[in-house]
Amino acid sequence: MRTMGLIFSSINERNVPELTMVRSMASVPFGGRYRLIDFALSDMVAASASTVGIVTKYNFQSLMDHVGSGKNWDLARKSGGIVFLPPYGGDSRMLYSSRFEAIKSVLMFLKSCTEDVVIMSDSDFAASFDMNKALDYFADKKSDITLVYRDKMPDADELKHRTALVTDENGNVTGIMPADIGKGVNKLFTGILIVRRDFLIRLIERCSAMGMKSFSGDVLPFAVREHRVTGYKLDGFFASIESLQAYFRYSMALLDKPVRDSLFKTVEVYTKVRDSVPCRMGADAKVSRSLVADGCVIEGTVENSILFRGVKVGKGAVVRNSVLFQDTDVGERASLTYCLSDKKVLVRSGKSLSGCEELPYFIPKETVL
Amino acid sequence: MIKKCVAMLLAGGQGTRLYALTTRIAKPAVSFGSKYRIIDFPLSNCANSGIDTVGVLTQYQPMVLTDYLGNGEPWNLDRSHGGLHILPPYLAKSGGEWYKGTANAIYQNAAFLNAYEAENVLILSGDHIYKMDYSKMLEYHVEKNADCTIAVLDVPFEEASRFGIMSFDEDGRITEFAEKPKKPKSNHASMGIYIFKEEVLLDELSAEERNPDTQFDFGKNVIPSMIKSGRRMFAYGFNGYWKDVGTLRSLWEANMDILSGQLDLNDGNKIYSRNQAYPPSFISEDAKVRNSVMTTGCEVYGEVVNSVLGEGVVVAAGARVVDSVIMRDSVIGKDSVISYSIIDEGVHVGERCKIGGSADAAVDPTLIGRGKIIDGDTVIGAGKVVE
Numbered sequence: 059m060r061t062m063g064l065i066f067s068s069i070n071e072r073n074v075p076e077l078t079m080v081r082s083m084a085s086v087p088f089g090g091r092y093r094l095i096d097f098a099l100s101d102m103v104a105a106s107a108s109t110v111g112i113v114t115k116y117n118f119q120s121l122m123d124h125v126g127s128g129k130n131w132d133l134a135r136k137s138g139g140i141v142f143l144p145p146y147g148g149d150s151r152m153l154y155s156s157r158f159e160a161i162k163s164v165l166m167f168l169k170s171c172t173e174d175v176v177i178m179s180d181s182d183f184a185a186s187f188d189m190n191k192a193l194d195y196f197a198d199k200k201s202d203i204t205l206v207y208r209d210k211m212p213d214a215d216e217l218k219h220r221t222a223l224v225t226d227e228n229g230n231v232t233g234i235m236p237a238d239i240g241k242g243v244n245k246l247f248t249g250i251l252i253v254r255r256d257f258l259i260r261l262i263e264r265c266s267a268m269g270m271k272s273f274s275g276d277v278l279p280f281a282v283r284e285h286r287v288t289g290y291k292l293d294g295f296f297a298s299i300e301s302l303q304a305y306f307r308y309s310m311a312l313l314d315k316p317v318r319d320s321l322f323k324t325v326e327v328y329t330k331v332r333d334s335v336p337c338r339m340g341a342d343a344k345v346s347r348s349l350v351a352d353g354c355v356i357e358g359t360v361e362n363s364i365l366f367r368g369v370k371v372g373k374g375a376v377v378r379n380s381v382l383f384q385d386t387d388v389g390e391r392a393s394l395t396y397c398l399s400d401k402k403v404l405v406r407s408g409k410s411l412s413g414c415e416e417l418p419y420f421i422p423k424e425t426v427l
Numbered sequence: 428m429i430k431k432c433v434a435m436l437l438a439g440g441q442g443t444r445l446y447a448l449t450t451r452i453a454k455p456a457v458s459f460g461s462k463y464r465i466i467d468f469p470l471s472n473c474a475n476s477g478i479d480t481v482g483v484l485t486q487y488q489p490m491v492l493t494d495y496l497g498n499g500e501p502w503n504l505d506r507s508h509g510g511l512h513i514l515p516p517y518l519a520k521s522g523g524e525w526y527k528g529t530a531n532a533i534y535q536n537a538a539f540l541n542a543y544e545a546e547n548v549l550i551l552s553g554d555h556i557y558k559m560d561y562s563k564m565l566e567y568h569v570e571k572n573a574d575c576t577i578a579v580l581d582v583p584f585e586e587a588s589r590f591g592i593m594s595f596d597e598d599g600r601i602t603e604f605a606e607k608p609k610k611p612k613s614n615h616a617s618m619g620i621y622i623f624k625e626e627v628l629l630d631e632l633s634a635e636e637r638n639p640d641t642q643f644d645f646g647k648n649v650i651p652s653m654i655k656s657g658r659r660m661f662a663y664g665f666n667g668y669w670k671d672v673g674t675l676r677s678l679w680e681a682n683m684d685i686l687s688g689q690l691d692l693n694d695g696n697k698i699y700s701r702n703q704a705y706p707p708s709f710i711s712e713d714a715k716v717r718n719s720v721m722t723t724g725c726e727v728y729g730e731v732v733n734s735v736l737g738e739g740v741v742v743a744a745g746a747r748v749v750d751s752v753i754m755r756d757s758v759i760g761k762d763s764v765i766s767y768s769i770i771d772e773g774v775h776v777g778e779r780c781k782i783g784g785s786a787d788a789a790v791d792p793t794l795i796g797r798g799k800i801i802d803g804d805t806v807i808g809a810g811k812v813v814e
Contacts, residue, residue, distance in 0.1 A: 089706065333501075336692070338719075343718075345714070352462070
């Protein structure tokens with residue numbers, strides 16, 4: 059059973075407008091040195107996907123820069139490998155506005171592939187899991203589609219954005235609905251599904267002819283009624299980026315070892331190599347309970363924080379409970395508490411900024427304070 | 428396919444003075460500076476100098492080295508025209524033999540140089556830590572119309588007898604050369620970096636093959652005989668950081684030079700390396716890290732002072748690492764103390780061990796060899812080597 063991947067890089071961007079203003083969802087930084095797409099991509103590589111299509115919409119420069127030829131994921135291949143799928147101008151000259159339209163726009167690509175099975179995924183999460191188990195489940199159950207779900211009572215954000223599933227005792231999906239309609243349903247669809255490629259092409263063509271508009275609202279419920287759709291439960295850490303608060307909360311969760319092990323030790327997570335120098339802690343540095351990436355230079359105090367590559371913390375500066383993206387520069391005696399700084403922010407000496415646990419203070423990209 | 432300059436990197440040496448570090452790997456593959464291996468420095472210098480064709484001559488324990496080099500992609504050397512080539516000794520119709528010395532190794536690969544119609548050949552070795560723009564040296568070499576240009580560094584007089592020492596006139600033309608002289612006449616030391624005109628190099632190397640008393644060595648044989656025969660030999664001055672890391676002490680010192688800032692890795696020209704997929708390093712609540720460098724995948728629960736940690740190193744709670752170099756994937760057990768030591772890759776040190784002495788002592792750092800498992804409560808003194 060040969061597998062391929064299809065990643066939607068800009069689904070749910072409206073959930074975190076702060077971070078997706080300058081980039082697509084897939085290239086939102088996470089975990090000190092990664093972009094969200096690294097997790098979906100690495101999961102697919104671990105499942106031996108030989109082709110991965112990346113569906114893009116707009117603002118995908120940073121994503122293309124990050125993924126490049128795909129060589130960091132061993133996906134720079136003579137045939138297959140990484141294939142970027144930017145919007146394709148049809149009669150309407152309109153960008154697609156739903157996932158179903160996005161899938162329709164890549165039908166040609168799907169038809170040109172030779173793999174048997176497609177793993178479809180969004181890129182609005184950080185999670186590692188053994189996709190091979192899900193593929194075995196898909197095959198054993200003789201499924202037409204396997205939907206991957208989490209066993210979790212939805213929180214307020216998830217009620218707004220997520221789709222819920224009802225399954226019978228054999229693992230068959232018997233119902234699918236928006237989470238806020240399926241009150242009390244604790245199976246949340248992750249956006250990851252496994253489907254036979256030829257089946258997917260026929261399903262899309264048929265549903266398109268029937269005038270359907272929405273993938274999760276029309277196509278999946280239709281498939282649940284007419285075909286064999288099974289549910290596969292995903293265990294372990296799953297950071298679902300529903301809002302800036304959720305982003306911050308899940309980032310901070312990485313400071314717990316079981317969470318790190320789940321995210322980083324289930325499969326190898328690959329990312330773009332930046333060839334930064336090793337990180338350096340000075341004679342007066344005080345670092346505790348923090349994740350520190352390569353290229354950082356720390357002379358001050360860092361507590362409960364995540365520092366991405368190339369962050370500088372000057373003498374006497376204090377960084378607490380914060381997430382600082384690549385190349386943030388914190389000047390001497392400056393102080394950041396509950397802050398989330400985007401790339402290349404410069405905090406001048408002596409400045410003090412603070413948010414709170416529920417609502418971190420967000421500093422946009424390249425801000426000079 | 429004409430190349431203006433092809434580099435030949437001598438990476439076949441054992442490096443006996445690194446003891447257990449080179450029991451199972453060649454010296455150029457020895458870890459350095461947290462995330463690098465020694466060979467990253469000459470290879471990155473090539474990449475940063477616009478040299479896109481590099482032959483790496485391997486012989487001693489090549490597996491880890493060839494695996495690390497792969498297709499040369501980390502150093503931008505995965506090319507269809509040129510790129511990185513691994514050149515091991517080979518058998519030919521008329522027989523074959525091991526590389527008998529640095530000069531013979533190049534001689535045996537004359538076909539490689541001819542294939543690229545190299546105008547000039549840059550000879551490098553895999554045991555020095557430095558950053559250098561070879562393109563400037565090449566410009567100088569061409570400008571002087573030199574047969575051979577040697578990179579030169581002024582060293583302290585008391586150390587001069589460890590190097591090839593030369594004298595040159597105002598124009599830079601070399602007048603005398605002595606390999607490791609007992610009484611050095613100057614402190615201008617050869618850095619072991621040469622640029623030759625290709626046809627001159629091949630002439631000299633075939634002459635050397637006919638010499639019955641030769642050791643097939645550039646410093647001992649080829650360079651002195653070229654000066655004797657009146658070839659145009661020029662010295663190219665270099666004054667940046669450069670260190671021969673051929674001994675345990677000098678390897679340790681070069682690592683410490685990163686901490687003191689003498690070796691600045693962050694000065695714009697990147698050193699490239701091939702690295703594993705590790706998450707960022709985690710420093711725990713009770714950890715203390717002072718004046719140290721580390722790369723990805725480390726987990727520090729204890730204390731780390733004046734030390735260099737490689738990828739994926741774990742320092743358990745209560746452990747103390749001082750003035751030491753811990754190479755990738757090694758684990759330092761609870762309450763153990765490591766001082767003035769080099770811990771090779773994949774070593775497991777048990778709990779409550781005491782390893783090493785004082786950095787001020789006149790002995791080499793303590794060395795624990797690759798993959799060793801040290802039982803709990805073991806004491807290993809200053810200057811010891813565990814293999």
